[in-house]
Amino acid sequence: MGYETKSKKPTDEELIERFQNGDIYAFDLIVKRYKNQxxxxxxxxxxxxxxxxxxVQETFLRVYRNRKAYQRVAKFSTWIYTxxxxxxxxxxxKRKRRKxxxxxxxxxxxxxxxxxxxxxxPEKTVDGNIKEEIIHREIQALSPxxxxxxxxxxxxxxxxxxxxxxxxxxxGTVKSRVNRGRLKLQEKLRHLLKI
Amino acid sequence: xxxxxxxxxxxxxxxDDELSADLRVNFDNHLEDCPGCADTTSQIETLxxxxxxxxxxxxxxxxxxxxxxxxxxxxxxxxxxxHEIVWxxxxxxxxxxxxxxxxxxxxxxxxxxxxxxxxxxxxxxxIWIGGEPVENKTxxxxxESENYIEVIYEIDRIPPQNSxxxxxxxxNVRKDSSNEMNTSRIQxxxxxxx
Numbered sequence: 001m002g003y004e005t006k007s008k009k010p011t012d013e014e015l016i017e018r019f020q021n022g023d024i025y026a027f028d029l030i031v032k033r034y035k036n037q038x039x040x041x042x043x044x045x046x047x048x049x050x051x052x053x054x055x056v057q058e059t060f061l062r063v064y065r066n067r068k069a070y071q072r073v074a075k076f077s078t079w080i081y082t083x084x085x086x087x088x089x090x091x092x093x094k095r096k097r098r099k100x101x102x103x104x105x106x107x108x109x110x111x112x113x114x115x116x117x118x119x120x121x122p123e124k125t126v127d128g129n130i131k132e133e134i135i136h137r138e139i140q141a142l143s144p145x146x147x148x149x150x151x152x153x154x155x156x157x158x159x160x161x162x163x164x165x166x167x168x169x170x171x172g173t174v175k176s177r178v179n180r181g182r183l184k185l186q187e188k189l190r191h192l193l194k195i
Numbered sequence: 196x197x198x199x200x201x202x203x204x205x206x207x208x209x210x211d212d213e214l215s216a217d218l219r220v221n222f223d224n225h226l227e228d229c230p231g232c233a234d235t236t237s238q239i240e241t242l243x244x245x246x247x248x249x250x251x252x253x254x255x256x257x258x259x260x261x262x263x264x265x266x267x268x269x270x271x272x273x274x275x276x277x278h279e280i281v282w283x284x285x286x287x288x289x290x291x292x293x294x295x296x297x298x299x300x301x302x303x304x305x306x307x308x309x310x311x312x313x314x315x316x317x318x319x320x321x322i323w324i325g326g327e328p329v330e331n332k333t334x335x336x337x338x339e340s341e342n343y344i345e346v347i348y349e350i351d352r353i354p355p356q357n358s359x360x361x362x363x364x365x366x367n368v369r370k371d372s373s374n375e376m377n378t379s380r381i382q383x384x385x386x387x388x389x
Contacts, residue, residue, distance in 0.1 A: 031262065035254045043252055053254060057262050064266055135245055154246035160213070179207035186238045193238040193245070 012076035020067050027067075030076075031060055037156065038084050044151050045088045047140045055091060059084040078165045081158070085148060085166055092144055131192060138188045146181035153178050198225065199232050206236050210243065 010018070010026075012033070018026035038059055043052035062083050063070075070079055139147060152163045153174075160178070164171045186193065202225050208214045209222050226233040336347035 028259075031259065035258060036251065039254050040249075040251050044249070049252055053258065056254070057258070057265060060262055061265055061269065065269070131245070132249060135249065150246070154243050155249060157247070160211075175208065175213070176204075179204060182207055182239050182242060183203065183235075186235060186242055189242060190238065193241045 013072055016063075016067065016070055016076050017072070020070070027064060030063070030080075034077075034080055035060070038080065041081070041151055041156055042084055042088050044136070044139055044155055045085075045144075045147060046091060047136070051091065055087050056084065058087055062087075074165065075162065077158075078162050081152070081156075081162075081166045082168075085152075089144060089148075134192055135185075135189065138185055141188070142181060142184060146177055146184060149174055149177045150181040150185070154182075199229060202229075202232055203235065206232075206239055209236065210240055 010029070012030065015026045015030050015033075019030065035056060038056045039049075039052055042055050042059075043049050046052050046055070059080065063080060070076065139150065142150065148167060149163055152158045152166060153160070158166070160171055160174050163178075164174045167174065169177075202222060205214060205218065205222060209219065214222060226236060334347060336345075338345040338347070
């Protein structure tokens with residue numbers, strides 16, 4: 001009782017319901033289940049691991065604070081990804097403002113796209129690390145509206161329907177954005193994808 | 196070319212198995228005839244695989260501890276808020292009370308100063324007219340009689356403590372032996388009010 005076992009793994013919705021009824025352990029299980037998923041989504045969205053972790057913390061704080069607001073009509077994953085996605089978009093807007101007001105700021109894009117010296121080591125073959133760096137950089141170069149759906153679809157592998165609910169846009173728009181986002185990435189990564 | 200454009204819009208649906216059977220057949224036929232679209236479709240398929248394979252980062256070891264602490268702090272703040280409100284008010288009531296009391300004292304002091312008799316207490320019988328001793332005033336008229344000098348002043352304002360009414364009055368000042376009016380005599384004035 002109270003332990004997450006393989007034989008009887010509670011659903012997300014059951015966990016949040018237990019948490020709504022005062023079971024703090026259910027909240028711990030939700031954190032355990034989602035912390036890395038959310039971290040990777042937010043990390044790829046913002047491009048900065050440290051900021052991503054702060055934002056995931058904030059996401060869980062909001063889940064804790066607003067647990068009563070969740071209603072079972074929606075999937076819990078949709079709800080929590082919506083919170084994280086909104087926080088990430090807010091963070092991007094803040095960055096934009098900071099960038100606008102700071103003439104010395106080169107912009108997070110410039111910093112985050114730097115490929116480490118290690119990656120340029122001539123002795124090192126064109127391996128996964130470089131490829132990952134380049135892909136990461138090109139994801140960051142996408143506009144947020146394409147980046148978000150690409151990450152939800154191709155990195156988190158969520159359904160189009162769920163993405164539509166998270167981003168709050170029609171299903172057809174999601175499909176169109178995913179396709180255009182993929183085409184943009186394919187165009188940028190053409191040479192890499194041929195290897 | 197326009198056909199390629201149309202099929203490019205369907206690449207993701209094709210790769211995600213979202214196309215109807217008919218459209219899928221059409222798409223396959225187009226790929227056979229169009230190396231450009233076949234290449235793009237193949238690259239997007241590779242891209243999807245690469246995106247799935249992106250390394251997953253892990254939360255820092257202290258993630259849970261930090262989160263618990265933040266929750267505890269926030270819950271603490273939530274409880275403290277109510278407590279603080281009650282405490283603040285209970286703490287402020289004596290302060291406010293004292294402030295109000297001081298303010299009342301100050302107001303009373305100011306009012307009493309305003310209404311304070313301008314007449315010095317040391318000379319209760321001294322006649323004051325228009326806020327100053329009568330000896331500072333210039334009489335409007337002086338009439339001499341057998342026992343008195345009748346001095347007439349036009350009074351603009353009568354001090355509250357003065358029994359004179361708000362109208363012109365006549366002061367009869369006892370005439371002393373030297374037939375002169377001085378300050379000491381004024382205190383012995385026998386005044387009548389008309």
